[in-house]
Amino acid sequence: MKKLFLFFDLGQTLLDESKFINFFDQKLLELINGFGGRIDWRNYITLRNNIIKNRMIGNGGLEELITNITRLILPKGYDKIIIKKINPFISYGKRELFCLNNGAKKVIETLSNYCELGIISNQTEEALEPLIKANLLSLFRRIFIPSKIKMNKPDEKLFLNAIEWSGFPVSKCLMIGDRLDVDIFPANKIGMKTIRIIDSIFNLQSPINKYEIPTYTVKKLDEIPIIIKDIL
Numbered sequence: 150m151k152k153l154f155l156f157f158d159l160g161q162t163l164l165d166e167s168k169f170i171n172f173f174d175q176k177l178l179e180l181i182n183g184f185g186g187r188i189d190w191r192n193y194i195t196l197r198n199n200i201i202k203n204r205m206i207g208n209g210g211l212e213e214l215i216t217n218i219t220r221l222i223l224p225k226g227y228d229k230i231i232i233k234k235i236n237p238f239i240s241y242g243k244r245e246l247f248c249l250n251n252g253a254k255k256v257i258e259t260l261s262n263y264c265e266l267g268i269i270s271n272q273t274e275e276a277l278e279p280l281i282k283a284n285l286l287s288l289f290r291r292i293f294i295p296s297k298i299k300m301n302k303p304d305e306k307l308f309l310n311a312i313e314w315s316g317f318p319v320s321k322c323l324m325i326g327d328r329l330d331v332d333i334f335p336a337n338k339i340g341m342k343t344i345r346i347i348d349s350i351f352n353l354q355s356p357i358n359k360y361e362i363p364t365y366t367v368k369k370l371d372e373i374p375i376i377i378k379d380i381l
Contacts (some may be wrong), residue, residue, distance in 0.1 A: 166246075298310070323344060
C-alpha cells in the first residue's frame, strides 16, 4: 500500500520552460520596442526580474507580467494591445517549446512505485502534452487544472478538494512546486508538507511569511526521491 500522495506543479517543476521563456521575452521586447519603447535586452531582463522578485504580478501569470512590464515602459493602454498581439505566440510556444524537465521521466516512474501522484497546476491542457508524449500521464491519478475544475492556485479550496479526493490524511500529502505564493503558501497553510524547486525564474522570490517557508528545498527534480524515501 502506498503511504504518500505527491501533488506536482507543472510549469518549471515537471516541465522545462526555459526555451519558452526565452522565446516569450524576445517577442515581448520586440513588440514593446515596436510601439516606441526604448529598452535593450539587459534592462528588460532586469525589469522583468524585479517585477517577479517584488511580487508585482501577485498570484497571476503571464498576462499580469505583460501588463506590468508594458505599463512601466509605454503609455497607458498599450498593455491590452500587446497582450492581444502576443497571445498567438504564447500558444505556439506552449505547444512547441514546452518539454519535460531533465530527469522528470525517471523521477515520475520511480516515485509512482511507492507513492500516489497527482497534479495541481494553473497551466492549460497544452502543458500536459510532454507527459502524454512520454507515456507518463497515466501515472497521475488526478489532474487539477483550471479547465477541469474552474479553480486556480492559490485557492485553498482547490488544495482541500485535492486532499479530500485523494483519501489520504493531509499529513501524508506533499505539494511540489517552484512558486512560494501559489504552491508553497496554500499547501503549508492547510497542513501539507512542501518541497520547493529553485531551478526556476521564481527562485527570485523570498518567503514573506511563515507559510511560505517550504518543508524542503531542492535545486533539481531528481533530488526529490531521496527526500521522499527519508520521509517514508
